[in-house]
Amino acid sequence: MDEGRSVFGRLAQRTLQTCVRGIVQAIVAVAGVPLFIASLISLLSLAAGIGILLAPKSLLAVRGLARGQRRWAREWSRVSIAAPYRPRPVELTNGLIGRLQRCKWLLTDPATWRDLLWLLVNLPAGVVLGLLPAFLVVAGTWTLVADGGTLLFGWWNTAPPGFWGQVFFLSMLPLGVLLGPRLLKAHAQAAASLLAPTREAMAAQVGQLAESRSQAVDASAAELRRIERDLHDGAQARLVSLGMNIGFAEQVLRDNPDLALSLLAEARTSSGQALVELRTLVRGIHPPVLAERGLDGAVRALALSLPLPVDLHIDLAGRASAPVESALYFAIAEALANVIKHSGANRAWVQLEYDSGRLVAIVGDNGTGGAAPGPGGGLRGVERRLAAFDGVIAVTSPVGGPTLVTMELPCELSLART
Amino acid sequence: MRVVLGEDLTLLRDGLIRLLTAYDMDVVAAVDNGPGLLRALVTHRPDVAVVDVRLPPSFTDEGLKAAIEARAQVPGLPVLVLSQHVEPLYARELLSSGRGGLGYLLKDRVSDVRRFIEAVRTVAGGGTAMDPDVISQLLARHARDEVLGRLTPREREVLALMAEGCTNAGIATRLVVTEKAVNKHISNIFTKLGLYPADDGNRRVLAVLTYLNA
Numbered sequence: 292m293d294e295g296r297s298v299f300g301r302l303a304q305r306t307l308q309t310c311v312r313g314i315v316q317a318i319v320a321v322a323g324v325p326l327f328i329a330s331l332i333s334l335l336s337l338a339a340g341i342g343i344l345l346a347p348k349s350l351l352a353v354r355g356l357a358r359g360q361r362r363w364a365r366e367w368s369r370v371s372i373a374a375p376y377r378p379r380p381v382e383l384t385n386g387l388i389g390r391l392q393r394c395k396w397l398l399t400d401p402a403t404w405r406d407l408l409w410l411l412v413n414l415p416a417g418v419v420l421g422l423l424p425a426f427l428v429v430a431g432t433w434t435l436v437a438d439g440g441t442l443l444f445g446w447w448n449t450a451p452p453g454f455w456g457q458v459f460f461l462s463m464l465p466l467g468v469l470l471g472p473r474l475l476k477a478h479a480q481a482a483a484s485l486l487a488p489t490r491e492a493m494a495a496q497v498g499q500l501a502e503s504r505s506q507a508v509d510a511s512a513a514e515l516r517r518i519e520r521d522l523h524d525g526a527q528a529r530l531v532s533l534g535m536n537i538g539f540a541e542q543v544l545r546d547n548p549d550l551a552l553s554l555l556a557e558a559r560t561s562s563g564q565a566l567v568e569l570r571t572l573v574r575g576i577h578p579p580v581l582a583e584r585g586l587d588g589a590v591r592a593l594a595l596s597l598p599l600p601v602d603l604h605i606d607l608a609g610r611a612s613a614p615v616e617s618a619l620y621f622a623i624a625e626a627l628a629n630v631i632k633h634s635g636a637n638r639a640w641v642q643l644e645y646d647s648g649r650l651v652a653i654v655g656d657n658g659t660g661g662a663a664p665g666p667g668g669g670l671r672g673v674e675r676r677l678a679a680f681d682g683v684i685a686v687t688s689p690v691g692g693p694t695l696v697t698m699e700l701p702c703e704l705s706l707a708r709t
Numbered sequence: 710m711r712v713v714l715g716e717d718l719t720l721l722r723d724g725l726i727r728l729l730t731a732y733d734m735d736v737v738a739a740v741d742n743g744p745g746l747l748r749a750l751v752t753h754r755p756d757v758a759v760v761d762v763r764l765p766p767s768f769t770d771e772g773l774k775a776a777i778e779a780r781a782q783v784p785g786l787p788v789l790v791l792s793q794h795v796e797p798l799y800a801r802e803l804l805s806s807g808r809g810g811l812g813y814l815l816k817d818r819v820s821d822v823r824r825f826i827e828a829v830r831t832v833a834g835g836g837t838a839m840d841p842d843v844i845s846q847l848l849a850r851h852a853r854d855e856v857l858g859r860l861t862p863r864e865r866e867v868l869a870l871m872a873e874g875c876t877n878a879g880i881a882t883r884l885v886v887t888e889k890a891v892n893k894h895i896s897n898i899f900t901k902l903g904l905y906p907a908d909d910g911n912r913r914v915l916a917v918l919t920y921l922n923a
Binding site for chain 1: 718720721724725727728731763768793816817819820821822823825
């Protein structure tokens with residue numbers, strides 16, 4: 292009997308949960324109306340100019356609500372709805388131009404308009420589908436405990452509902468229990484029809500992925516070529532020269548010991564240099580400290596090796612995957628190399644942290660600013676490399692400084708290995 | 710003996726100059742790029758050229774191209790090509806002129822100074838000096854070849870050493886057999902490959918290699 296009660300208890304709990312969630316959906320649906328009106332007004336006020344300030348705010352609020360709907364759909368009804376938005380342009384500034392860019396970014400994204408349409412559609416959908424489970428359960432329960440069918444519906448039908456009427460109202464309880472989750476799911480599916488990416492958006496995303504992939508392939512091919520070249524002209528050549536010197540020394544040892552000695556000394560130098568070159572190369576492929584200590588340690592080691600003081604603010608609770616660590620490490624290294632080469636700064640800083648699914652690195656300096664990443668420059672390479680992981684890089688460098696290079700990579704952290 | 714050297718890495722260029730000079734060779738020109746090498750080869754017409762495959766400006770097979778072009782302009786110009794890695798494909802391109810005076814060695818071979826100098830002299834004398842790596846790759850590829858399949862394993866060993874540039878006496882020493890036995894193997898090889906024996910050993914090697922590359 293205990294088991295039976297616990298099944299009953301679970302059913303009751305689930306039903307209650309469904310009812311509450313439905314009511315929340317209904318409230319949100321109603322709350323969407325003022326938001327819709329506010330958005331409409333801010334869009335109309337674009338003509339007056341003031342909308343440039345208001346529209347992004349209201350539209351982003353709409354996005355926030357849509358994001359909530361997506362999350363509920365996933366958590367409550369297991370309907371997963373991907374976010375369809377276009378990526379935020381990276382070079383957003385705070386001035387008027389930045390605001391215009393922000394407006395353009397929001398207004399040209401079809402997902403913005405579909406979100407608004409959803410607010411409209413959600414008013415009937417959310418209210419009806421949201422309140423129906425609670426209504427069914429309450430009406431059924433009331434009938435069960437207090438002949439409430441009569442009380443509840445007496446106001447429009449003075450005649451008592453008779454036997455079949457009672458059965459009808461009573462049947463609402465099991466109906467509510469059984470159908471409640473389905474009604475919520477129907478609402479989630481309705482949300483998916485407008486809040487999920489359209490086919491065109493998916494196609495665009497696929498195109499973007501293909502492009503970033505081919506860029507990543509290009510970048511890695513260039514990288515391999517560099518490694519081959521470094522080996523060919525460096526360590527390999529040193530080893531050949533080493534062999535040549537030793538062989539030559541072997542030949543002249545008896546007749547000309549002095550020459551043999553100097554050849555051997557040269558060979559020793561050559562072997563040392565070959566090792567140095569191999570080490571440098573290895574560091575350029577995957578720094579050993581990065582493998583051993585992760586991004587945190589590698590950036591600290593990098594900072595120590597630089598000829599100017601670098602302040603570090605590193606807050607990472609775990610380690611990202613090796614390719615992500617490597618990409619971000621070389622991005623930071625490139626940014627710091629630029630600080631040394633171009634900025635004229637006497638101080639730099641690196642901020643590295645993980646925040647809501649994104650690894651964010653900011654490299655700043657107190658130099659002269661005015662940095663403009665040119666085509667073919669190192670930062671373009673970094674951009675390509677980060678793009679392979681859906682990462683972005685933004686450079687702000689007003690004349691007079693300071694220069695800030697911000698890099699963001701979406702990723703997951705595994706627990707710190709200690 | 711007058712030598713033109715084509716090598717872009719200073720370290721190796723200087724080392725080679727010192728080595729060749731110590732063995733009484735006269736390095737008349739040492740250049741570090743493809744176009745310069747071609748000019749030097751055509752103007753100096755050296756007794757032998759020692760050439761790195763990869764040269765500036767393109768850092769591709771510029772040295773090889775210059776050598777092939779120079780041999781087209783000066784037929785039979787002896788060229789010893791050095792490289793960090795050997796490709797049968799490049800060997801075939803070098804051999805396609807059908808003339809002797811060709812060598813293609815890994816740079817590693819320089820450390821065996823005596824044999825390296827020997828190879829330079831063999832090439833200068835119109836012979837061939839193919840790297841054992843090239844030979845083994847070529848032989849492996851042709852192992853299932855119908856005609857080569859008729860050779861005994863021993864005959865194939867002899868063929869490989871011939872291609873490396875060994876004299877009959879050298880082959881005898883390497884295989885620890887009498888020179889007479891080597892001569893017999895060689896004549897068998899030629900019979901089986903349908904080649905007429907000639908007096909010049911290096912020509913025969915070249916003929917064999919040309920056959921291998923056909």
